[in-house]
Amino acid sequence: MPGLLVTPLHEEYAWERGQIALAASVNMVLFGLTAPFAAALTDRIGARRVVTGALLLVAAGALLTGVMTRPWQLVAYWGLLVGLGSGCLTMTFAAGITARWFDRRRGLVTGALSSSSHLGQLVFLPLLAWSVGRFGWRPPVVTLALVALAVAALVYPLLRDHPADAGAKPYGAREFVPRPPPVPGAAGRALRVLLRAARTGPFWLLAGVFALCGASTNGIMWSNWAPAAHDHGMRATAAASLLSLVGIFSALGALGAGWLTDRFDPRRLLTVCFAVRALSLLALPLVFASTVTAPMLLFTAVYGLVDVATVPPVIELARRVYGDDGPVVFGWTNAAHQLGAGASAFLGAAARDVFGAYDVVWAALAAGCLVAAALAPAVRVGAHRPAERARAGYPSQS
Template identity: 60%
Template sequence: MLPTTRTPAGPRRPTASREAPHARVHPAWWVAGSAALAIVVAGALTTLSGVLVGPLHTTFGWSRSTVGVAVSVNMVLYGLTAPFAAALMDRFGLRRVASVALGLVATGALLTTVMTAPWQFVLCWGLFVGLGSGATAATFAATVSQRWFVRARGLVTGVLTAAGVFGQFVFLPVLSWVTERHGWRPALVTAALAALAVLPLVLLLLRDHPADTGLKPYGGTEFVPRPVPPRGAGRRTVRVLLGAARTAPFWLLAGVFAVCGASTNGILWSHFVPAAHDHGMSATTASSLLALIGVFNIVGTVGSGWLTDRCDPRRLLAGCFVLRGLSLVLLPALMSGTAGASLVLFAVFFGVLDVATVPPVIALCRERYGADSAIVFGWVSAAHQIGAGLMAGLGGLVRDVFGTYDPVWVGSGALCAVAALMAPAVRASPCGGRKK
């Protein structure tokens, strides 16, 4: 129970300036847990696109490039939503934004089951699922960790980022199995029901700010009053972009993250399953390899968050891109009809590197842009998804034209080499460097 004081004018009130002496679990961990659940179920929808390519081609006769249009719209909106979602979280709170996002994801998935035309797929999957999943993406994780944690902030950022990947890849084999046994519509209904099941937990456990509980952030030494909610979330988002766009680090980070999106979401998450199918591998087996990537995403992302607290994020970022590029260049030689040792090793290796770029990029945004860092990271994430969307569309086009995905794997590896050269060029903060 919180310590209380008496005021001359009324009843006892919490002092809200000290930690609860008998609290066993700081509320920050309940907030992080509920946020992780929302991120998991929303993330499950983002990789389902690869499973839908074949069934939609069979059901409606749509080409891969036609399906790729909706996937590209989904990815671009996923990215463009992020900076506005960060501002909306400042204005209306974490709980409201996350709840609406889960509702959009469930609605989009359910409406996709009754579509009959490509434009409807663009609307349901591209717009609704893109907006909902984008609002619970990395900017959501960055906002939660920045508000609620002082100690272990990088670690929590890594865990929440890994939650999204966990949802993307652990759900994928299950939904792929449902698709093969019962059809793609029941798989979408399953994903929608998962989002609706998490919604009550978000409403119950997610809190907007430590001041709402009368406590300090986890590991903090001072009580942080809840800031006055800023008005004009849209105007603020654009204003922050215009300010950041005048600085070279923003464009370097945006370019690096555009390559990150192109070499993960854009090609691997969207086209690995159909590419493996071209070599005779079943969709369930290919999805299981992606699930293995997801398992090691958790290891890599949490480890990257831990390292980000302890070393220069620029070097960490460059190293991730060098190793990722090498793995993508080698992938065409590893592809086969079975999940042999070489493909399993690729999945483990790529999984460790896949989302390990996120904690250092968040740290560089925080270092350089301070209080506006979540919104700046949102715009950097938009570049990530623009790169992903362009590569998703290009990947389908290359497959239609050349009959193989091999040129896209090699091209993605070359882009990673460029990103590795850009990362060290991000200048340190003009306000005194990194905060340990």
């Protein structure tokens, strides 16, 4: 949605693109920083309450955005409220749900849950872009708020916190697993996990890789794709349709990556994904056009397939290295992902204002992806890990 707001707000209020992108940056940073605390809070009060509260925050932020008149209000409403609410529903949430409800096929499940957010692009973006062009930017923002309220009304009575609440075993488990007692001190636990993980090398490698991932995916695409397409003369509806198509291929790529994660070394999968993404970003300035062409469709397919494909292997690596703390550790690596995304959203828009085009942005992000491809194989979970794990306070495992 932020990408669809840039041009209308710039034209209506004469706000600079950097001012508008600042709200998207704050949103993305909070989207990431909230995740580990939300994961720990879920262990204390349950997923149903966390999800319901998050959806209410999203609804409130979207409704208030519809009546704003100043740039700081966009930062407060969309950046702060929507950022906090959506931060509770990230891939960290998916990792926690998978750990509780599934004993087998975890890679495939995390791939499926990762793909769901990008399927939302397919459902909403073309409709929202059409609505922005026909009715202005306010009705689509209110529509999102109403949808969030409707989903909250379904979540509270239907969602269960644990398989035991439904009298079921986790998928693939041989024995019934009772619901664990609430874990007190959610915020303290999240910080303690961070301090332990920060004393290990794999955490910093995963965080660095995921920061580059965020910069080269949602950081640039969610807030700068529509303005970049506008620079090439493409209509907003066409640009949103291409981004929705990215969502389709992202869903397929996430499912495929989840299936592959169950069968192959996740580190090699990460290297392949980042290498392919780098090549696609390098090719983008050469194929960008005012209309939807075959090369643009090819870029959409290739980029989409590796867009979210990095999530299942990173979740699996966090689980292998950090055990039960894996979902919270992934939450902190996801925070790094969103810090990279927030920086990319703001700096990408600022670079456009300085250079008059996005070409330098695509090249810089491609270089970052190549760095991530080189870093992924360095994540160690084998012979050299036990001593380092022991120093950090984690149990010994291969």
